[in-house]
Amino acid sequence: MNIVEVENLRVHFSRRRGVTVRAVDGVSFTIAPGETLGLAGESGSGKSTVARALLRITDPAGGRVRIGGRDIAGLRGASLKAFRRQMQMVYQDPYDSLDPRMKIGATVEEALLVKGVPAAERPGRVRELLERVGLPAAFAVRYPHELSGGQRQRVSIARALGVDPAVIACDEAVSALDVSVRAQILNLLKDIQEDSGLAYLFISHDLSTMRFAADRVAIMYLGRLVEIGTRDQVFGAPRHPYTQALLAAVPVPGASRAARRVRLAGEPPSPAHPPTGCAFHPRCPLAQDVCRTTRPELAVKQGGQLAACHLASEPAREEAAP
């Protein structure tokens, strides 16, 4: 059974003068235990908002989110707090996601407090958690500003692990780090996953990180998924022109030649005023009339992944057969 099931998730923000921004507009996916789903897209595509809605930082406007088999909409008070132990998040900014006035040990201990670990056992557990994320236990008495960015992200991970969650969302968790440190943190996340069967929702705009970290990859554009498939499907033979353009923009080893065809021009349109039809059509070099009028739905394409594009070819017959 999947640990995360998201169906038709919608998140709206209302701006002044009654303008509604559909930051997330009908997104569906699942994550299995022990799996990493990558969520990629440019900034403003709504990928962070998806994570925030899953954690109930932002309230969804519609759709259904089930975590550990439980619908999280409408949870309040104690049951909301209980749910929060199921899913945790590691944030982008290692400088801001730890309270600068709190010692590392106290920050990690707070997770244990929430989980109901008796006070006597907490110092030992804090030490274990710090060591689990590769930090010396002596760091417990340090303050965040005495740590490097990578060390702070390790603390963030330790804090998340403290409540023993089933899922962790990593929202650009390594984007702010130096490349060498980035690899270490990614490896740490992998290690933890192998040990404990955690599921990750791994959010990043950086496709090379994604290729390293994700088992399956979903590509988001203006609040909607445009392509979702296994890592090899999406990176090896992207079907959506947007995915192709993204891959063309970064030198990814082994990216197909098709991916190099498309150049991405211009800025993404404002989600407050999305284009008609396929939201990508104003920037799509292949756009045709149908793209301007009709919105494509996600469908199985050649190669087996799902893509939302009128022009991507359907799977050949032998592929479609089970």
Place this chain on the structure above:
Amino acid sequence: MTGWVLRRIGQTALVLLGVVTLAFFMAYAVPGDPARLIAGPNADAATVASIRHQLGLDAPLWSQYTAFLGRLLRGDLGTSYALHGAPVAGQILQALPTTALIALGGVLWQLVLGVPAGIVAAYRPKSAADRLATLGALIGLSAPPFWIGLLLLYYLAYRSSVFPLNGLGDPLWWYLALPTFTLGLAGAAWYARMTRTQMLEVLRSPYIQMARAKGLRERTILTRHALRNGLTPLITMIGMDFGYFLGGVLIIESVFGLPGVGKLTYDAIDQLDIPIVTGAVLFAAFFVVVMNFLVDLTYAVVDPRVRNRR
């Protein structure tokens, strides 16, 4: 814009109602027994009761409150206890021109003294001039106005007879010089600090650095770019100052013996003439609230970003 103005008017009305309610409780609910005050300590119980009835003080609080609101809407602030039933509003209006004159003088002083000091300080931060202006401003903020006023009187009016001792006379500005200076001093200090902060911010901003990089003369940069942008926010505060000065004149007018709203209130305090005191307070608060609204309105017209805030 219209929506913003309407919302702001609604807010202002709400605050005004709050001000009035607070003043009502101050005037009628808190004090022991106004009727006893009016009747004097030797009056018998029947007299006190009849006065209480006359003033409507035996009615339930709620109906007293609505009556109070009704009178306010007609511009009636009640009647003075001590001045033989004179209407409070009339007393205040009669004293107002003197006070307005003093407040105007105070505003002039604070601009003339404060703004240049702030500019000089900001233009050469950490220089001797800056330190002097900053310390001077702090002293101005720390000096009790009544004491400054008395010192000025002692040295410039009593000992050296340069200025008149008290009251009003001819030429008027001669009599107002010391009181308005005293009133404006603290404000000047405050304006100096604000000007300095504002100017420092503007002088550090990219467009000033750009102007410097273009090779514009420092004087042009200062007068054409920095001053205009740095001082606009300060100018809009002047309206509010008139309101706050209605508090300041309480002391100034009593020290210098000037027949304004402050003196009226000061004397009323001595005689426990509560309607005059609350009337003056209410008047001042009304003034501040309305000024606040007008300032916001001007801002919104000048700077469209304000309308989208909040």
Place this chain on the structure above:
Amino acid sequence: MTAPPEPLEPPESRRPADPEAPSVRDGLRRAGRSLLRDLPALISIIVLVLLVLAALLAPLLAPHDPLRTYAEGLTDRGAPVSPGGDFPLGTDPNGRDVLSRLLYGARVSLTIGIVANGLATIVGVVVGVTAGYFGGLADTVISRITDVIMSFPILLFCVALISVTGPSQRNVVLVIALIYWTYLARIIRGMVLSLREREFVTATRTLGVGNVRIMVRHILPHLVPAIIVYATLGVASSILIESSLSFIGVGVPVPEASWGQMIDDGRKYYEVAPWLLFAPGVCLIVTVLAFNLAGDWLRDLLDPTAPERR
């Protein structure tokens, strides 16, 4: 997944001098160093220490009973005695020793300034944090209440409230606190509004930590520097207000000594006994200036971005 051997992490560039540096010992060391470089601040701290000592030790230091009228404290014609001799700073029109009254006046000023501000700070912080953190209806209601109270010119409002409730030390404290909490609440609210959007607060909330714990453990510690700064500056203005009230005659009731009231006593005699003005006035301005300087210094030390306030 083949994990590459973990090399030692390269030391990343750390942020220089973190403004949110948490250690108390660090802070004290920094404060000491900064004091040595800042002469006015150093002097102000020394003055404050002496002042507190003078207030505490008033009974030991005072040469006379501050409340007693001495026969030899008046000249044959009933005028105050000049400074020197038995009365180092002279006597007041009632034949009381000025120096002793000054020392006891320090007690009054400091007590009122500190207690009134302590109350205002507690209320202001609790209300400001609640309004800022929860937002919504609580915030709207609280913001309107502060709007209403802040619409009244401070001094006039104090005077009106006290003339209604009757002058006493307790009432002076309560009235100042009643007004001052609004200023702090508004500042704190603004800070909390931005703090609650910080990622570490979100992270703590998603951990499942309750609101009260977040406010106490994660929001409040970040407010401490601002609270210290504004409380210090607040004591300065409270002392000014108290002295103004006493000067007007609605502050600390006679015969208790208060600097403002001593100046009021002296004003009728300043032609013949100017020391009655000088001594308490100098005490007052030095005290208020010291608190203001200390507050400014703390602002630079703890919270350089804190905005100016009136």
